[in-house]
Amino acid sequence: MVIAWALVVALAGPARADVHGVPLPRGTRVDADTGRRVSGKGYRDTVDFVRKWLSRNGLAHRQLGPYRVRGVDVTRFVSEDPSTPWLAIHVWRQDGKTWIAVIERPASPPLDEAPPRE
Numbered sequence: 202m203v204i205a206w207a208l209v210v211a212l213a214g215p216a217r218a219d220v221h222g223v224p225l226p227r228g229t230r231v232d233a234d235t236g237r238r239v240s241g242k243g244y245r246d247t248v249d250f251v252r253k254w255l256s257r258n259g260l261a262h263r264q265l266g267p268y269r270v271r272g273v274d275v276t277r278f279v280s281e282d283p284s285t286p287w288l289a290i291h292v293w294r295q296d297g298k299t300w301i302a303v304i305e306r307p308a309s310p311p312l313d314e315a316p317p318r319e
Contacts, residue, residue, distance in 0.1 A: 220303040221287040226250050229301065240301045244294040247301055248276045251290055260285065280306070 218225045220238075228241020240247040248267065255262050255278060266276040274294040280287060289304040 221305050222285070223251075223287055223290055223303045224254060225301060238301050240292070240299040242299065244274055244292065244299045247292050247299050251276075251278055251292060251301075 218229060225238065226240050226242040226247055229238050230241070231237070232239050242250060252264070261281040263279045263281055264276065265279065266274075268275055272295075276292045278290040278292075280289065283306075286306055287303050288306040291300075291302045291304065293300050
């Protein structure tokens with residue numbers, strides 16, 4: 202029984218990592234120097250991966266980019282659904298590496314969106 206269970210787990214392969222409910226491309230790892238995530242895919246493939254995941258799940262979002270600033274390619278996906286645990290997904294390419302960051306939604310709204318106090 203134990204051997205059968207071990208075989209099933211081994212054949213299933215590694216689980217896909219996610220951050221705040223957002224799946225990351227296979228092969229994504231944490232960079233030892235910066236602690237940030239390096240995508241397991243190239244820039245365009247990572248952007249397409251995120252875009253397809255958002256569309257497939259019907260999540261309301263706004264895409265900013267791709268655009269280039271000071272030699273860095275950037276695409277941002279901003280959630281327009283207040284129920285998502287993430288606020289934004291940033292994908293950028295710098296010095297030949299594609300990075301991905303999932304920004305957690307803050308517990309309280311920003312000051313400009315907070316109701317006025319009396």
